[in-house]
Amino acid sequence: MLERTRTAERYARGFTAALVAVATLLLAANAGPARADTPRPEPQTVANSR
Numbered sequence: 001m002l003e004r005t006r007t008a009e010r011y012a013r014g015f016t017a018a019l020v021a022v023a024t025l026l027l028a029a030n031a032g033p034a035r036a037d038t039p040r041p042e043p044q045t046v047a048n049s050r
Helices: 008-032
Strands: none
Touching: none
């Protein structure tokens, strides 16, 4: 038969689970794809019209 756990123990487990959840969400939010460098525009040549 299961014995009752103390209230403080339940709160400690809940608090620990909440901390793990927040840490996981923060890591997942920062693990997105890296941004690509913006390509530099190449110098455009002007055609001489005579």
